[in-house]
Amino acid sequence: MSSLPNETIIRPSSGPKTFDLRELMQYRDLLLLLIRRDFVARYKQTILGPLWAILQPVMTAIVFTVVFGKVAKIPTDEAPPFLFYLSGMLFWQLFAGSVSAAGNSLQANATLFTKVYFPRIIPSLATLASQLIPFSIQFGIFTGFYIWYLLMSDVAQLHALRLIWLPVLLLLVFTLALGISLTYSALTAKYRDLNHALGFLIQLGLYVTPVIYPVSQVSENWRWLVWLNPMAAPITTCKWIFLDAGALPLIPLLSSMAFAIILLPLSMRFFHRIQRTFVDTV
Structure with missing residues (x-):
């Protein structure tokens, strides 16, 4: 039986592939909607709403100040x-929140995938992009405390030229989060029990990343282990x-930049390979 004149048949592409940028641009409205x-x-249905984006890092920093600064x-x-x-929580929460939310993008949107076609990477991109909103709020709060510190301190000074590194750090963390979340979402699509490990791994990552301690406190003989963590440098x-x-x-x-550059295309190919048949087995 021949296909109808206006019928479009969508088949999964074969061979190695990362993503089609032109196709993503065609679905930019869906990306913004997601x-x-x-x-x-x-x-939604929270008492404080977006204020949680302010309270969470501030309260965490206060607890860390008391426990690790005053007690330990x-x-x-x-x-x-x-x-x-x-400052340590700024990029860590962006990374951890992005991986936590985007790491389950295939399973979370499985019912949507069966109803309409769109690039399967869009939910992951949307989830990561939405994390930039609370990050912007948290960065604004940090900036307020930082300006107050500069005004109240006699020795503190702003190194303006160093600020050019901020866009680099943001792009690096975003790339790392995208690469890791795509890999993890593809793995959890095949091995569902990995969902239970994600929270534990992120909590463990907080303590093996120099968020609550400076790298200078690590012995030089073991400092290379800290730098193996791609989030340690940013x-x-x-x-x-x-x-x-x-x-x-x-x-x-x-080294973190090189790792992110290598990881991203590999994770996209792996994600593409898994998502081709995911809807058939979910």
């Missing part, structure tokens, strides 16, 4: 403990930019 949906759904007395490279922890760099804590970790930062 970004809005993810942000609204996160704070972990040094912060002469930086104010509250700002030290708050978080340490953020503290260096604003608080002059430690030194610019240039080599680890370049």
Whole structure:
């Protein structure tokens, strides 16, 4: 039986593929719609709404200041403990929130996939992009505390030229989050029990990443283990930019960039390979 004149047959492409940028542009309206949906759904039927984006990092920084700064007395490279922890949480929460939300994009949108065609990477992109909204709010709060610190301190100073690293860090963290979340979502599509490990892994990652401690407190013999974590360099760099804590970790930062550049196309190919048949087996 021949196909109807206006019938369009959609088949999964074969061979290695990352994504079609032109096709993504055709579905940009859907991308924007899903970004809005993810942000609204996160704070829908909550008492404080988007204020949670402010309270969570501030309260976390206060707890860290008391527990690790006052009780455990972990040094912060002469930086104010509250700002030290708050700056460390900036990019970590962007990364952790993006991976947590986007890591389940295939399963979360399985019913939608069976009804209409669109590039399967769009929900992951939308989830990551929606994380930029609370990140912007948190960055604004940090900026307010930071300006107050500059005004109240006699020795603190703003290193304006270092601010050019911020877009680099944002792009690096976003790329790392996208690559890892695509890989994880593809894996959880085949192995459902990995969903239970995600929260534990992110919680463990908080403590193996130099968020609550400076890299200078790690023995030089073991410091290379810290730099194996691709998130260690951007978080340490953020503290260096604003608080002059430690030194610019240039080599680890370049290594993180290289890792992100290699990871992203590999994760996209793996994601594409899994999503071709995911709807048939869900």
